[in-house]
Amino acid sequence: MTVKLMQGNEAIGWGALAAGCRFFGGYPITPSTEVAEMMSRELPKVGGKFIQMEDEIASMASIIGASVGGLKSMTATSGPGFSLMQEHIGYAAMAEIPCVVVNVQRLGPSTGQPTAPSQGDVMQARWGTHGDHPIIVLSPSSVKEAFDLTIEAFNFSEKYRTPVILLADETVGHMREKVELPDFDTIERVERMSTSVPPEWYKPYADTASDVPPMANFGEGYRYHITGLFHDVAGFPTQRMDEINPWIDRVNRKLERNLRDILLYDDSMLDSARTVVVAYGVTARAAAQAVKMAHARKQKKVGLVKLQTLWPFPEALIGRVARTARRIIVPEMNLGQLALEVERIAGRSKVVRVNKANGEMVTPRMILDAIEAK
Amino acid sequence: MSEEAVVTTSTPPEVEEKQEKRKRGPRGRVVIFGTWCKGCGLCAAFCPAGVLALDDDGHPYVIAPEKCSACHWCDTHCPDFALTVQPVERGGEE
Amino acid sequence: MSREEHLAYEYLRHTKKFPAVWCAGCGIGIVMNALVRAIDHLGLEKDDVAVISGIGCTGRMPVYLDFNTMHTTHGRALAFATGLKLAKPKLHVVAVMGDGDALAIGGNHFIHAARRNIGITAIIVNNSIYGMTGGQYSPTTPRDMRAMTAPYGNIEQSFPIVELSIAAGAAYVARSTVYHAVELDKYITQAMRTPGFSVVEAVSYCHTTLGRLNKLGSAVEMMRSLKDNSLTVSAAQKLEAEERLGKIVRGVFHNDPDKPEYTRLYDALIERASGGGNGHEIRTSIKGR
Numbered sequence: 001m002t003v004k005l006m007q008g009n010e011a012i013g014w015g016a017l018a019a020g021c022r023f024f025g026g027y028p029i030t031p032s033t034e035v036a037e038m039m040s041r042e043l044p045k046v047g048g049k050f051i052q053m054e055d056e057i058a059s060m061a062s063i064i065g066a067s068v069g070g071l072k073s074m075t076a077t078s079g080p081g082f083s084l085m086q087e088h089i090g091y092a093a094m095a096e097i098p099c100v101v102v103n104v105q106r107l108g109p110s111t112g113q114p115t116a117p118s119q120g121d122v123m124q125a126r127w128g129t130h131g132d133h134p135i136i137v138l139s140p141s142s143v144k145e146a147f148d149l150t151i152e153a154f155n156f157s158e159k160y161r162t163p164v165i166l167l168a169d170e171t172v173g174h175m176r177e178k179v180e181l182p183d184f185d186t187i188e189r190v191e192r193m194s195t196s197v198p199p200e201w202y203k204p205y206a207d208t209a210s211d212v213p214p215m216a217n218f219g220e221g222y223r224y225h226i227t228g229l230f231h232d233v234a235g236f237p238t239q240r241m242d243e244i245n246p247w248i249d250r251v252n253r254k255l256e257r258n259l260r261d262i263l264l265y266d267d268s269m270l271d272s273a274r275t276v277v278v279a280y281g282v283t284a285r286a287a288a289q290a291v292k293m294a295h296a297r298k299q300k301k302v303g304l305v306k307l308q309t310l311w312p313f314p315e316a317l318i319g320r321v322a323r324t325a326r327r328i329i330v331p332e333m334n335l336g337q338l339a340l341e342v343e344r345i346a347g348r349s350k351v352v353r354v355n356k357a358n359g360e361m362v363t364p365r366m367i368l369d370a371i372e373a374k
Numbered sequence: 375m376s377e378e379a380v381v382t383t384s385t386p387p388e389v390e391e392k393q394e395k396r397k398r399g400p401r402g403r404v405v406i407f408g409t410w411c412k413g414c415g416l417c418a419a420f421c422p423a424g425v426l427a428l429d430d431d432g433h434p435y436v437i438a439p440e441k442c443s444a445c446h447w448c449d450t451h452c453p454d455f456a457l458t459v460q461p462v463e464r465g466g467e468e
Numbered sequence: 469m470s471r472e473e474h475l476a477y478e479y480l481r482h483t484k485k486f487p488a489v490w491c492a493g494c495g496i497g498i499v500m501n502a503l504v505r506a507i508d509h510l511g512l513e514k515d516d517v518a519v520i521s522g523i524g525c526t527g528r529m530p531v532y533l534d535f536n537t538m539h540t541t542h543g544r545a546l547a548f549a550t551g552l553k554l555a556k557p558k559l560h561v562v563a564v565m566g567d568g569d570a571l572a573i574g575g576n577h578f579i580h581a582a583r584r585n586i587g588i589t590a591i592i593v594n595n596s597i598y599g600m601t602g603g604q605y606s607p608t609t610p611r612d613m614r615a616m617t618a619p620y621g622n623i624e625q626s627f628p629i630v631e632l633s634i635a636a637g638a639a640y641v642a643r644s645t646v647y648h649a650v651e652l653d654k655y656i657t658q659a660m661r662t663p664g665f666s667v668v669e670a671v672s673y674c675h676t677t678l679g680r681l682n683k684l685g686s687a688v689e690m691m692r693s694l695k696d697n698s699l700t701v702s703a704a705q706k707l708e709a710e711e712r713l714g715k716i717v718r719g720v721f722h723n724d725p726d727k728p729e730y731t732r733l734y735d736a737l738i739e740r741a742s743g744g745g746n747g748h749e750i751r752t753s754i755k756g757r
Contacts, residue, residue: 025551044741049554049734053547054580061540061547061577062554065520068538069555087541218536219556221515225481225531227539234483236531237539405473410486414493419688449474450505450649453497454487458474 002181008146008172009034009076011179012102013042015150016074018184020191021100022048023073025062027055027081030114031170032104035076056081060088063099067092068226070217072154076102078170079112079121083128089163090129091228096205096213096251098157098192100150102166104173107359116359117170119281122337125165126311132248134255136164136262137311141284143177149264149308155190156262160254161212167310169333171282171361195222203233205247211254255312264308265317269295273303275371276325278318278342280307283331283362290367302371313341322349329354329370331362402444402459404436411456417448479504479514481534489528493687495646495672499593500529502653502670503562507535509657510560518561520549522569524600525674526593529564543573546581549588557731560660561587567594568606571627575607582636585664586730591656592629592667595674603677610714614681629669634722639664639729641722645671647694648718655720663729671698671716 006014012035016024024039026032040050049071053059056077063073077085082103092099103125107116121128125137136156140146146168153164195202195214204224206213213233216222229237230244238244255262269291270276279287284306291304305321307314318341321328328346330339331354343351354370356362404425413432422445427437434457436442442459449457480486490496507517517535521527523542530537536559540548545563553561570578570592581588597615598604605615607627614621633641640662642655652670659666673679673690684690694716701719704712 023551023555041741044734044738047738047742051550051554051734053550054576057544058547058550058577058580061544062551065538065548065551065553066555067551068548069552069559071555073551073555088544091541217556218518218552219515219559223514223534223536225537225539227531228541229539236484412487412492414687416493416688416691420691446650450501450653451498451646453490453492453494453501455474455476455480455497455501456487460473 001183004179004181005176006143006179007034007176008140008143008168008174009104010038011143011147012076012150012166012168012173013038014181015147016100016154017042017046018147018187019072019151019154020189021072021074021154022046023063023066023071024048024050024075025053025059025066025073026075027053027059027077029056029078029081031106031173032076032078032081032102034173035102035104039074056084057088060085060101064088064092064095064097067097067099068218070220072098072158074100074102074154076104078104078106078114079108079118080110082121082124086128089135089165090131090133092163093129093133093135094228095226096161096215097163097226098161098215099163100153100157100166101163102150102168105167105169113359115170117282117333117361118357118359119169119283119333119337120357121167122310122332122334123340125167134162134252135311136160136162136255136309137167138164138264138308139167139280139310140172140308141281141306142172143175144179145308146172147179147181151187152264155188158190158192159212160258161192161215162255167281169282199223204235205231205233207233207246207250211250211257259312259314259316262309262312263314263317265314266306266308268304270303270305270321272301273325274301275299275327275329276303276305276321277329277331277367277371278305278307278321278338279331280310280338283333286362286364287331287367289364290371293364293368294371299371307338310338315345318342318345322346325349327352329367331355331367331370333357333362400440400442400444400462402442402446403439403462404442404448405458405460406434406436407456407458408433410454412454414453416451416453417457420447420451422447475508476501476504479507479534480532484532486532488532490525491676493675493691494525495595495670496526496529496593498646498649499564499591499652499670499672500532502649503564503591503656504533505653506656506660509653510660512560516558516560518549518552518559519564520545520552520561521564522566522574524566524569524598526564526566527569527600543569543575544577545569546574546577546588546590550581550584550586553586553588554731554734557587557735560589562589562591562660564591564593566599566606567592567596567608568598571607571629571632579632579636582633582638582665582667584730585637585639585727587663587665589656589659589662589666589668592669593672594629594669595672595678596626597674597678599674599677603674603681609678613678615678616681629667630721633667637665638667638722639724639727640666640720642667642720643669643671643716644718645694645698645716646673647691647698651718658720658723662723662725663732664724664727
């Protein structure tokens with residue numbers, strides 16, 4: 001156990017190393033640069049590889065290439081770079097290559113305000129790349145969570161052969177908090193499922209009981225083809241419906257059937273709560289404070305859900321909340337993105353948005369006012 | 375077409391026949407894998423010895439096997455690996 | 469069909485459908501043939517070779533080859549290849565790209581891969597057009613030629629691939645044509661032997677788009693044109709500048725096998741980084757590789 005005062009971005013880096021990350025390909029961009037700097041320093045010490053690529057497009061490509069070569073890999077960026085990475089996030093989803101993409105959100109759109117926090121990329125993290133694709137998106141709200149959820153991100157990406165996005169924000173990325181880090185040897189690491197069939201039998205996209213095909217790394221005796229085109233179980237391009245349709249089903253099913261594992265959240269005081277605050281990321285801290293203040297003012301029936309997994313969206317959880325809560329308050333540092341999902345599921349429950357999209361934080365007072373409003 | 379062997383003063387006929395065969399015999403045998411051939415015509419157009427011709431569909435066939443010098447132009451340039459040139463024992467039959 | 473009949477058969481994927489997808493007479497198959505001969509000549513194990521492509525007609529090459537193959541995104545083959553090479557430095561990594569893929573959308577990755585001198589062999593099949601999408605002009609389409617997006621004639625000048633590669637830092641730069649297929653495989657062999665970043669420009673033609681739009685003839689005629697209009701470096705030196713216009717100069721233009729290669733430099737960096745400790749207590753908890 002090590003106790004340290006640590007910056008959020010640094011914690012992301014340590015989480016990656018603890019999870020077994022041995023490749024980082026990235027490009028400097030505020031407010032994520034500290035992740036790259038930290039990885040450039042620490043990776044070579046453990047025999048890992050760091051490279052600053054020429055842009056974010058190349059960064060994302062390099063981490064996919066490295067993952068295919070057998071290394072757990074990661075990149076880190078912010079809005080403008082995240083936009084550039086979208087094509088290759090889709091490639092990783094299509095080719096089912098594990099990798100972790102950290103987006104330390106800043107105020108947008110466009111150049112926006114590089115040093116101001118935001119939660120404006122929630123929908124982009126889900127739908128930024130073209131075409132229907134499944135994806136996992138995690139959102140930390142503290143330095144410790146940045147460490148823990150980075151490890152989860154790697155484990156999910158290896159387990160499900162999918163890119164995973166760690167959606168942080170400038171405040172969590174740059175804040176410093178005391179963290180108690182466990183001995184890295186005790187951390188559970190998930191490795192991609194490998195294969196042991198004879199090479200000529202190996203099918204990189206075979207149907208398996210778990211819906212996740214075993215992944216052989218290049219250069220280890222298994223030669224196969226990877227492409228961004230729709231492909232058959234051997235990885236070869238296909239236009240046949242009897243090969244495309246099963247792929248679409250399997251790739252979506254591989255996450256949908258594992259929601260119990262993937263959907264991470266904290267909740268408190270949900271029982272019989274008539275008002276529930278659903279929050280994530282840095283805003284969850286203000287939400288927790290607001291709910292505490294509400295209880296102190298005898299507003300007993302206020303619950304709190306802190307989402308750590310944003311996508312796949314926890315429909316069942318929010319559906320349950322909506323059944324008992326009369327109002328669901330969704331505070332976000334955007335003009336209402338997660339709120340769209342909550343509204344979709346809320347049914348008769350009223351959804352109240354508490355928004356700020358100008359780089360200023362949503363304060364506990366703002367959320368408390370919403371809680372207490374009639 | 376029959377040829378009368380021209381008898382020179384010093385070379386016995388059977389030796390001369392062998393010499394002629396060595397000079398004129400093919401060094402290579404072109405094998406065409408028709409299933410892969412797309413009929414682009416490169417092989418027939420560029421064969422320096424005129425070993426290949428194109429049929430009505432534009433696919434090559436060996437018209438002058440004896441002229442093949444095994445230069446390998448055809449099988450190094452066929453985009454579809456539809457031709458190979460097999461080595462042939464010189465001076466003898468295949 | 470066996471290795472004895474055509475050595476290429478040893479290296480083609482038996483489960484792929486042949487003949488390949490390219491037009492009859494296309495030079496890409498010739499480049500593939502040359503690449504296979506080079507790999508055979510080098511005696512490499514198939515498991516130790518990776519062939520990575522971008523998008524376009526040339527991008528369809530890797531799937532036919534029995535190596536570790538990736539068909540990536542337009543212009544980005546070298547970036548994927550960089551990650552793979554760093555993860556597995558012992559792999560022989562070949563990136564095959566068209567002229568548009570390598571030099572337009574991929575231009576930035578091209579110059580940086582050369583600048584890093586990373587051990588990748590870049591084969592650029594230069595047919596001076598975007599063939600797959602129907603014949604739009606590319607960064608190497610000659611001025612005044614017509615294309616689907618240059619209906620009034622191309623007004624842009626052409627990228628000099630050789631000079632670009634050398635200026636960016638490549639260790640080995642060569643050019644040949646698909647007419648000179650045996651010379652091509654010799655250059656590819658040399659390129660793959662070079663530890664650093666190697667560029668082989670394989671000049672080809674597209675008779676179905678650029679050729680058709682500019683009445684340059686059939687595949688046979690365009691192939692003949694490559695033969696007639698190309699010459700070696702030494703022959704070119706004897707010509708006046710005006711006589712060299714429009715000619716394709718073949719040869720090895722740069723060869724620096726001792727130039728430090730990127731992954732080896734990084735391995736040395738790892739040595740330095742692992743040796744010196746900075747007393748950071750967390751590091752002691754991290755398992756090494």
